[in-house]
Amino acid sequence: MKKFPLTLDSLNERQAATIIGYDEEFPKERRERFEDLGLLPETRVQRLHTSPFGDPIAYSIRETVLCLRREDACRVYVKKVDS
Amino acid sequence: MSSLSADADAIKTETTVPKDDGKKTIALVGSPNCGKSTIFNAFTGLSQKVGNYPGVTVEGKDGVLSRGEKSVRILDLPGLYGFTAMSPDEAVVSDVLSGKSSFEKRPDAVLFVLDGSALHRSLGLLASVLSEGLPTAIAVTMYDEIKTRGARLDVEKLSSMLGVPVFPVIGHRGIGIDEAATAAIAGASWPIPQVDRPLKTAADRAGWSDSILAAVYEEPAKDTRLTRKIDAVVLHPIVGPLIFFVVMAFLFQAIFTWAGPLMDLFSGACSSFGAWVESWSPPGLMTQLLVHGVIDGVGAVVVFLPQIMILFFLIHLLEAVGYMSRAAFLADRVMGFVGLQGRSFVALLSCHACAVPGIMATRSIPSQTDRLKTMLVAPFMACSARLPVYALLIGAFVPDLPVFGPLRSQGVLLLALYVIGALTAFLSSWVLSNTIVKGNLLPFYMELPPYRWPTMKNVFLAMWHRVSIFIGRAGRVILPASILLWGLMAFPRADAGVSPSAQIEQSIAGRMGKAIEPMFAPAGFDWRINIGIIASLAAREVVVSTLAQIYGIEGDNEDGLVQMLKNAKDPKTGRKLMDFPTAMALIAFFIFALQCVSTLAIMRRETGTWKWPAFAFAYMSVMAWVAAVGTYQVSCMFLS
Numbered sequence: 050m051k052k053f054p055l056t057l058d059s060l061n062e063r064q065a066a067t068i069i070g071y072d073e074e075f076p077k078e079r080r081e082r083f084e085d086l087g088l089l090p091e092t093r094v095q096r097l098h099t100s101p102f103g104d105p106i107a108y109s110i111r112e113t114v115l116c117l118r119r120e121d122a123c124r125v126y127v128k129k130v131d132s
Numbered sequence: 133m134s135s136l137s138a139d140a141d142a143i144k145t146e147t148t149v150p151k152d153d154g155k156k157t158i159a160l161v162g163s164p165n166c167g168k169s170t171i172f173n174a175f176t177g178l179s180q181k182v183g184n185y186p187g188v189t190v191e192g193k194d195g196v197l198s199r200g201e202k203s204v205r206i207l208d209l210p211g212l213y214g215f216t217a218m219s220p221d222e223a224v225v226s227d228v229l230s231g232k233s234s235f236e237k238r239p240d241a242v243l244f245v246l247d248g249s250a251l252h253r254s255l256g257l258l259a260s261v262l263s264e265g266l267p268t269a270i271a272v273t274m275y276d277e278i279k280t281r282g283a284r285l286d287v288e289k290l291s292s293m294l295g296v297p298v299f300p301v302i303g304h305r306g307i308g309i310d311e312a313a314t315a316a317i318a319g320a321s322w323p324i325p326q327v328d329r330p331l332k333t334a335a336d337r338a339g340w341s342d343s344i345l346a347a348v349y350e351e352p353a354k355d356t357r358l359t360r361k362i363d364a365v366v367l368h369p370i371v372g373p374l375i376f377f378v379v380m381a382f383l384f385q386a387i388f389t390w391a392g393p394l395m396d397l398f399s400g401a402c403s404s405f406g407a408w409v410e411s412w413s414p415p416g417l418m419t420q421l422l423v424h425g426v427i428d429g430v431g432a433v434v435v436f437l438p439q440i441m442i443l444f445f446l447i448h449l450l451e452a453v454g455y456m457s458r459a460a461f462l463a464d465r466v467m468g469f470v471g472l473q474g475r476s477f478v479a480l481l482s483c484h485a486c487a488v489p490g491i492m493a494t495r496s497i498p499s500q501t502d503r504l505k506t507m508l509v510a511p512f513m514a515c516s517a518r519l520p521v522y523a524l525l526i527g528a529f530v531p532d533l534p535v536f537g538p539l540r541s542q543g544v545l546l547l548a549l550y551v552i553g554a555l556t557a558f559l560s561s562w563v564l565s566n567t568i569v570k571g572n573l574l575p576f577y578m579e580l581p582p583y584r585w586p587t588m589k590n591v592f593l594a595m596w597h598r599v600s601i602f603i604g605r606a607g608r609v610i611l612p613a614s615i616l617l618w619g620l621m622a623f624p625r626a627d628a629g630v631s632p633s634a635q636i637e638q639s640i641a642g643r644m645g646k647a648i649e650p651m652f653a654p655a656g657f658d659w660r661i662n663i664g665i666i667a668s669l670a671a672r673e674v675v676v677s678t679l680a681q682i683y684g685i686e687g688d689n690e691d692g693l694v695q696m697l698k699n700a701k702d703p704k705t706g707r708k709l710m711d712f713p714t715a716m717a718l719i720a721f722f723i724f725a726l727q728c729v730s731t732l733a734i735m736r737r738e739t740g741t742w743k744w745p746a747f748a749f750a751y752m753s754v755m756a757w758v759a760a761v762g763t764y765q766v767s768c769m770f771l772s
Contacts, residue, residue: 078218079575084334085214086577087253092338096359098367102465107367107580111252114359114580116461118468121575 055129057094058106058122065095066127075124086126087111155196155205157237158319161225161261162245163254164211165581167273169590170303171245172208175313180208182597184740185235190224191495192236193597199317214252214334215260217664218574220500230263234300241267241319243312248274248285248300249582251349255573259331267322268296271312272358273299277582283351290348296325304587310502359454359582366458372712376462379455380481387443387485388516394438402431420622421615423453429614432670436488436730441595443482443489448594451496452586457578464576470558471565472574473497476506480557483513484550487605487731491738492598499576505561505569507735508748511726514550521722522549524676528697529715552723556755581669601737609733617670617729620644621663621678641666655721655760656714656768668727675722685711713767720763724758 060066066079068090087110088094097114098107105116162168172180176195183192193208209228210221224233231238244261247254262268270290272278278285291298297315301308315322331337365371406427413419450456460474467476475497483490487510494510497503514522526542533541622643626634636642645662652662660682668675680693683700700709710718726732726749735745 075529076573077704078216081216081334082218082574082577085216085256087256087338089335089338098363098461099369100367100461100465101369101373104465104468105461105576105578107363107461111250113250113253114363116457116576116578116580117463118464118576121577 053117056123057096057108057117057125057127058119060096060127060129062096062099064129065093065131066093066129068092069126069128071126075121079121079124080127083121083125086115087113088115094127107108151419155203156240156243156320157205157207158243158316159207159209159228159239159266160243160245161209161229161257162273163213163250163257164249165579166211166245166247166254167301167303168208168211168245168585169302169594171243171271171273171309171312172206173587173589173593174303174306174309175206175316178593180593182601185220185224188308190220192224195314197313199314202317203649204317204319212257214257215654219498229261229266239266241269241316241322243316244268244270246270246272246298248272248278251278251285252338252341252345255344256334256337258294259327259337262294262325262327263331265324267320268325268553269312269315269322269603270294270296270298271308272298273303275308276302276305281351281357283349286348290344293344293347294325296323299309302572304585334477357582359580362578362583363458366455367461367552370460372462376446376459379450379459381448382480383443383446383478384484387439387482387489391438391442391485395435398437399435402427402434402463406431417625418658418720421618424622425615425618426611428618429611432614432730433551433603433610436486436602437599439486440489440492440598443485443493444595444598445591447478447493447496451584452584452591454581454583455581460578461580464578468576470562471502471569472506472561473499473502474578476502479506480513480554483510483515486515486517487511487513487728488602488734491731491734492602494738498578499572499574501569501572503562504739504744507738508564508569508744509557509560511728511731511748511752512553512560512724514553514723515672517728518549518722519666520673521675522546522719524693524697525715525719528694529710549719554630556724602734605737606730606733609736610730613729613733614670617641617667621667634680636663636679636682651757654764655717656711656764657717657760658709660709661714661718665721665727666727668722669729672722672727673728713764713771716767717764718762721756721760723756724752724759726752727756 053070055066057066057068066087070090071083092110095109096106097109100106103119105118106122107114107116160168160172172193172195175197176250180193180195183194184190185192190210195206195208196203197206206416209225212222213224214224215226227233228236228239229242242261242264244258246258256728258270272285272287275285284317287298287300299308299312299315301312303309329336329340331340366375406423409427410423413422447456450459456475456478459478461556462474463477464474467473476494479490479497481490481492490510490513491507494503494506496505523546530542530545533546535541541617583610621636621639623640624638626638641663642659644666648662649657649659657665660679663682664675664678667678676693680696683696697710697715702709732745732749735748736742739745
């Protein structure tokens with residue numbers, strides 16, 4: 050893994066990406082909850098809406114739209130793909 | 133006060149143990165927003181009961197489904213995303229399904245509600261449920277939405293792959309409900325599903341969902357969902373907040389202004405009834421108790437109903453349409469600064485009308501710690517019961533001078549009181565977040581469900597649940613507390629023929645007011661004002677009528693009260709009883725004090741323990757005392 054991998058919160062609006070993993074220091078409980086919500090490796094996500102102050106951010110994950118705060122989204126590593 | 137590390141510890145509550153009446157129990161399981169309530173409401177109608185699981189503030193509902201002679205008990209378990217059991221909701225569902233729960237027997241079968249608009253995620257949850265080994269059937273909800281987006285779900289193939297019956301359902305049109313209900317009557321004989329591989333991790337379950345969907349589901353690549361188009365406007369950086377303010381202003385207007393006439397009607401009906409009873413029953417203590425204790429006490433409970441009904445009708449309507457989570461999305465950052473979340477906004481806004489419905493509205497906040505913080509700071513919001521107190525004291529003692537343009541000093545001060553209340557709530561939440569209600573184990577996450585046409589039956593039933601909980605649980609505390617407060621002022625009885633003010637002076641409340649005089653003397657309060665403060669526990673505005681009684685003034689029109697406050701003199705010394713510093717100190721006291729038994733009662737009900745209302749009462753009283761003393765001393769300094 051690169052030293053500074055791309056994180057979920059740093060995607061541009063409408064940018065699609067696939068999840069590649071989690072920050073190892075991200076608490077296990079939070080990671081498990083995100084996995085239950087469908088944030089699993091190789092899953093395609095797309096950044097949709099941003100709240101007025103830049104946080105939280107809404108993502109499209111499979112058939113649902115999920116809002117996450119930056120503090121958690123920055124622990125999810127992604128790789129850009131074509132929209 | 134112990135520090136709270138885990139969500140599950142935050143809030144505890146009372147017990148409801150269901151009776152065993154020999155009926156088979158079918159549990160409804162599914163994720164939030166999956167259409168479970170529609171099925172539950174269609175199955176059970178008005179036979180349903182809301183209860184709380186002991187030890188946690190998780191609400192469970194159950195009801196009876198009848199078909200001819202036969203009936204089964206339907207248990208509506210809380211919606212959940214996973215079985216990792218990190219939140220109280222999940223722990224409850226997991227314990228009930230595995231038979232580990234000590235207060236709910238293991239259900240005889242599960243009707244799993246598969247969200248047709250989120251099939252992949254729902255199947256992941258289903259995988260966890262199947263491994264519990266209970267007889268199972270599946271209801272696929274939002275079946276019409278699958279077709280709307282041009283997709284195709286092979287229900288028969290899904291049924292044969294999973295080895296359990298599958299019922300497609302379109303809840304809001306009632307399609308498929310009957311078939312599912314008829315099957316649920318004999319739910320105990322549903323097959324026990326076999327899972328062909330271990331599904332321990334989220335990745336295993338996602339893989340399993342993929343393999344199922346690959347076989348039974350086809351979706352066109354192009355996304356044509358209407359929700360995206362609506363969200364482009366509703367969540368637009370500029371238009372979005374504008375819509376938000378319009379919706380919130382409407383909500384506020386509805387509970388603040390529209391509820392008013394209904395509240396007057398309800399409390400007017402109660403006092404007319406009281407007057408009617410007084411007119412024919414023999415004069416004496418029993419009549420006094422009945423009229424001023426019991427009937428006024430009932431009035432103190434029913435007066436809340438209009439606000440609760442209007443607020444929860446609108447909240448559940450906005451929730452059903454899908455707007456509530458958008459509003460929370462827009463407000464989240466601002467609330468997040470002080471350790472709250474977007475959903476706290478609506479609850480705190482409602483508190484400007486009344487903290488009772490506001491605290492009840494915190495139930496939509498999924499994080500237990502955020503919810504607790506919202507409840508603990510809610511009473512600071514300037515509620516409508518403070519308005520008459522503020523208006524009277526400002527009207528009597530603050531000179532009406534022009535400040536800037538059309539603004540005048542009285543209006544500016546009143547506005548400032550609202551702002552101070554809200555700022556105090558935010559500041560307190562920030563302090564609580566960094567001291568005793570620390571941290572969240574779970575991340576913040578919120579789904580933006582597709583916009584949907586609301587099912588009015590669900591909205592009305594949800595509103596009715598709030599009303600019945602309020603009457604049943606909070607009413608049980610508010611009524612006796614009102615009677616007790618009446619008793620404090622009515623006993624011991626003075627000799628016949630003395631004035632009402634003399635009666636109050638020698639009553640228990642009067643003696644208490646005198647006993648605490650040294651404590652409130654630095655704020656300029658004498659025993660008369662102290663009695664007013666004690667009486668205002670019934671409702672803050674009662675301080676006005678109580679002071680009027682003590683000062684020996686009859687009638688309650690606004691001008692009369694203003695003159696009364698200005699001119700009231702101590703009959704012995706001739707000294708004025710209330711002056712500018714005292715009035716400002718009294719206002720300062722009411723900004724902070726949790727002077728309301730109804731709020732304490734609802735906080736007890738919603739947190740499940742007296743610990744949190746006691747804590748809130750204590751810290752707010754200390755703040756109120758400090759503010760009152762500080763205001764009095766500073767005002768005196770400036771005036772001398």
